[in-house]
Amino acid sequence: MTGISGLPSQGAEDPHVEDPRVEDHDIAGIAGNPIPHLDGNAAAGPLWELFRIDIIAAIGRCKNCGAVRVFGEAAVYADAPGIVVRCSSCDGVLLRLVETPTSYWLDVSGLSYLQIDREG
Numbered sequence: 001m002t003g004i005s006g007l008p009s010q011g012a013e014d015p016h017v018e019d020p021r022v023e024d025h026d027i028a029g030i031a032g033n034p035i036p037h038l039d040g041n042a043a044a045g046p047l048w049e050l051f052r053i054d055i056i057a058a059i060g061r062c063k064n065c066g067a068v069r070v071f072g073e074a075a076v077y078a079d080a081p082g083i084v085v086r087c088s089s090c091d092g093v094l095l096r097l098v099e100t101p102t103s104y105w106l107d108v109s110g111l112s113y114l115q116i117d118r119e120g
């Protein structure tokens, strides 16, 4: 019962039960918005698994356009093989995260820096 034909069947091993927003109907998109995205909160869970930091409140500088924004304002595309986080100012790729059964692949080359609050 799926309208998505191009995706491999990989959902079973994904422990994303805490985030009900990441579901097939979000990924499939709607007419006029073929590549739907979520806000920065969608990247919070996977990045928490890696770093045990609250990435949502972190401030990042886009290497492409120089915009300095709170991570939670970024656009998260979760329908790629992994997660792609784009700048909400210029749409440049800030961060990519792909999980395999044995490792994480994290590309942060689109960020000049991340400023992470030590509190909390």
Ligand SMILES: [Zn+2]
Residues within 6 Å of the ligand: 062, 063, 064, 065, 066, 067, 087, 088, 089, 090, 091, 092
């Ligand atoms: Zn930018």
